Amino acid sequence: MAIAVQKKIKESAGDRAFLITIHIVLILVAIAVIYPLIFILSSSISSPAAVTSGKVWLWPVDISFKGFKVLFNTSEIITGYANSIFYTAAGTIISVILTIMIAYPLSRKGFFGRNTLMMMITFTMIFSGGLIPTYMVVKQLHLIDTRWALLIPNAIWVWQVIIARSFFQSSIPEELLEASEIDGCSDLRFIWSVVIPLSKPIIAVLVLMYAVGQWNAYFDALIYLKSADLFPLQLVLRSIIIQNNSSGNMDAAAMVERQQLAELLKYALIVVATLPVLVIYPFVQRYFVQGMLVGSVKG
Amino acid sequence: MIPPLLFFLVFKYYPMLNAVLAFKDYNVIKGIWESPWVGFKNFELFFENPLFWTLVKNTIMLSGYLLLAGFPIPILLALMINEVRNTKFKKFFQLVSFAPYFISTVVMVSIIMLFLAPRLGFANIALNFFGFHSVNFLGEPGMFRSIYVWSDIWQTAGYSAVIYLAALAGIDPTLYEAAKIDGASRFQKIRHVDLPGIMPTIVIILILNVGNVMALGFEKVYLLQNPLNLANSEIIATYVYRVGLLNANYSFATAVGLFNSVINLVLLLTVNGLAKRITNNSIW
Numbered sequence: 001m002a003i004a005v006q007k008k009i010k011e012s013a014g015d016r017a018f019l020i021t022i023h024i025v026l027i028l029v030a031i032a033v034i035y036p037l038i039f040i041l042s043s044s045i046s047s048p049a050a051v052t053s054g055k056v057w058l059w060p061v062d063i064s065f066k067g068f069k070v071l072f073n074t075s076e077i078i079t080g081y082a083n084s085i086f087y088t089a090a091g092t093i094i095s096v097i098l099t100i101m102i103a104y105p106l107s108r109k110g111f112f113g114r115n116t117l118m119m120m121i122t123f124t125m126i127f128s129g130g131l132i133p134t135y136m137v138v139k140q141l142h143l144i145d146t147r148w149a150l151l152i153p154n155a156i157w158v159w160q161v162i163i164a165r166s167f168f169q170s171s172i173p174e175e176l177l178e179a180s181e182i183d184g185c186s187d188l189r190f191i192w193s194v195v196i197p198l199s200k201p202i203i204a205v206l207v208l209m210y211a212v213g214q215w216n217a218y219f220d221a222l223i224y225l226k227s228a229d230l231f232p233l234q235l236v237l238r239s240i241i242i243q244n245n246s247s248g249n250m251d252a253a254a255m256v257e258r259q260q261l262a263e264l265l266k267y268a269l270i271v272v273a274t275l276p277v278l279v280i281y282p283f284v285q286r287y288f289v290q291g292m293l294v295g296s297v298k299g
Numbered sequence: 300m301i302p303p304l305l306f307f308l309v310f311k312y313y314p315m316l317n318a319v320l321a322f323k324d325y326n327v328i329k330g331i332w333e334s335p336w337v338g339f340k341n342f343e344l345f346f347e348n349p350l351f352w353t354l355v356k357n358t359i360m361l362s363g364y365l366l367l368a369g370f371p372i373p374i375l376l377a378l379m380i381n382e383v384r385n386t387k388f389k390k391f392f393q394l395v396s397f398a399p400y401f402i403s404t405v406v407m408v409s410i411i412m413l414f415l416a417p418r419l420g421f422a423n424i425a426l427n428f429f430g431f432h433s434v435n436f437l438g439e440p441g442m443f444r445s446i447y448v449w450s451d452i453w454q455t456a457g458y459s460a461v462i463y464l465a466a467l468a469g470i471d472p473t474l475y476e477a478a479k480i481d482g483a484s485r486f487q488k489i490r491h492v493d494l495p496g497i498m499p500t501i502v503i504i505l506i507l508n509v510g511n512v513m514a515l516g517f518e519k520v521y522l523l524q525n526p527l528n529l530a531n532s533e534i535i536a537t538y539v540y541r542v543g544l545l546n547a548n549y550s551f552a553t554a555v556g557l558f559n560s561v562i563n564l565v566l567l568l569t570v571n572g573l574a575k576r577i578t579n580n581s582i583w
Binding site: 014136270274 | 402
């Protein structure tokens with residue numbers, strides 16, 4: 001409709017200039033966003049010497065996969081990768097189940113005290129006991145230095161509860177529940193055979209958000225874990241790139257080559273840690289947008 | 300229903316109780332509840348600490364900068380994307396601008412460090428190429444805030460713009476037609492239709508952002524910190540981590556953390572109240 005009107009009335013010169021400016025700005029922004037990403041990808045598959053001498057500008061120079069080869073021969077990285085996959089899978093399952101378990105009852109109008117409960121849950125979003133008191137709870141439960149410490153203390157995000165709750169409220173009509181109750185359907189049965197099948201979009205959103213969050217998380221691991229064999233990839237990444245503890249078992253002969261390789265390894269590591277998320281992302285982007293919109297409708 | 304409630308009680312409300320630590324002199328053997336009360340001693344220690352003003356200043360300056368620079372940009376982006384009629388370009392732009400959001404904090408900081416590395420970093424190679432001297436970006440306390448804020452904008456602006464785009468999509472199309480018939484230019488249309496249309500969203504997001512002023516992304520500050528830039532990069536949250544967990548000074552760190560949380564809550568309530576009175580929008 002609006003488009004039709006615009007086409008009928010001719011664009012003025014000022015408007016056209018305005019539009020062109022907007023397009024140019026957006027293209028520049030897009031370049032600024034994408035350039036660092038391409039640069040890192042190119043660097044990771046260039047030769048060590050080309051990277052450290054600054055020959056790589058946009059496209060890879062002297063393509064070599066040396067960085068990746070060294071990477072996949074380093075035991076701590078393999079362990080980190082395996083751990084991250086485990087935390088992501090297990091954490092996502094736990095989080096999604098718990099979130100639905102609380103969001104669904106809160107979406108039902110007949111649920112006793114739902115507004116008070118919702119208030120109490122939202123309150124935790126803006127006020128918390130703080131780092132140390134939370135750490136003490138985890139310690140009292142003897143979760144320190146166990147895999148559970150990464151799966152449980154942060155399992156539910158209030159924001160996801162809000163999103164899921166408003167989805168249930170708007171897309172599963174109260175009448176459906178009444179109808180099934182008349183047919184003698186129990187609450188559990190109703191959730192399992194009516195709610196879940198109808199909620200695929202929101203479940204997809206929850207899975208994605210929690211999975212990305214879990215894959216990228218490192219802070220809980222930093223404070224709760226001590227044994228290196230439990231470390232997720234992000235923590236390994238931190239120790240290698242940010243703290244510069246390049247692992248000792250690289251077999252490069254000369255010092256220079258060794259340093260160049262260490263530099264290259266950093267690029268390769270970034271690619272390896274980010275690729276899973278970025279590869280899936282274009283396919284799931286619309287679910288993300290959908291999820292954000294569902295959440296923002298009711299604020 | 301029970302397990303999630305347990306979760307909130309154990310991991311969210313129980314720590315609030317544990318925050319009484321702030322008023323005690325924690326003793327490992329006696330535990331939290333048996334340790335002796337000391338009143339506000341831990342808070343007084345913090346206020347008298349020579350670092351107190353530096354910490355408060357660094358926290359507020361960093362988040363204030365982030366708010367001033369980072370808040371308007373997603374709005375501008377959304378308004379611009381909204382003008383684009385070519386759906387393919389629009390989709391492509393959103394796909395690209397959204398992507399950095401998925402990069403983890405550790406990777407983000409790694410990228411910053413690789414780009415800004417003293418000798419081999421891309422930024423310095425570029426500077427040298429144009430005949431300038433190398434700069435040790437992360438070693439300059441004065442550059443810390445800008446590095447933090449602009450990398451944050453790079454990472455999240457595209458993501459944040461989506462909410463405003465949704466609000467723009469909800470504006471009544473007849474308003475545009477009316478504006479068109481009145482002979483409004485595109486710029487006037489943005490000023491008189493788009494902006495007022497998304498005002499409620501802008502206010503809500505602003506309130507939420509101000510409510511986060513004291514709750515800065517600790518992870519990223521901590522990772523970007525080094526002994527050279529500490530003068531500007533030590534914020535309350537990193538200080539709590541340092542004295543609390545690393546030096547096991549639990550009571551004192553809890554007091555500092557509690558101070559932070561309370562200020563944050565007060566800020567949120569104040570801004571919310573102001574917004575309610577001035578614009579009639581609020582989060583409750």
